[in-house]
Amino acid sequence: MHNLVGVLMVEFCEKCGSIMVPVKTKDGKGNYLLCRKCGHKAYKSVKSFKITETMKKREKVTVVDKDFTTLPTTTKMCPKCENMKAFYWVQQTRSMDEPPTQFFKCTKCGYTWREYK
Numbered sequence: 001m002h003n004l005v006g007v008l009m010v011e012f013c014e015k016c017g018s019i020m021v022p023v024k025t026k027d028g029k030g031n032y033l034l035c036r037k038c039g040h041k042a043y044k045s046v047k048s049f050k051i052t053e054t055m056k057k058r059e060k061v062t063v064v065d066k067d068f069t070t071l072p073t074t075t076k077m078c079p080k081c082e083n084m085k086a087f088y089w090v091q092q093t094r095s096m097d098e099p100p101t102q103f104f105k106c107t108k109c110g111y112t113w114r115e116y117k
Contacts, residue, residue: 015040076104083108 011020013035020033020042033042071087078086086104093101099117106112 011042013038013040014042071105073107074104078104078106078109078111079113080111081106081109 011033012018013020016035016038018035018037020035020040022031023034024031034040035042071089073085074088075084076086076088077084083106085107087107088102088104090100090102101114101116103112103114
């Protein structure tokens, strides 16, 4: 995530029309505008600015065991213990134009696996 401080005007690329972002020169003494889409550089006078970069921490997610006894069951062989009964549910794990993912949880050993349709 980039935070830009002190940039008052938005400039657009002459070539492709995208927003230009301020970039410091390699020596750190000057700056210029750069188009992130096509790479065009504009050496216009840019008021002083400060670029800071912060990384978002990935937070740990606590998984709470669901009560699977309310889920429907099907005849499906568990790949771990070869039990022939499993709970199942369907979730959309990819984009909406992709088919949903079907999850299974063995009623005997509790092993969970998935199948893509």
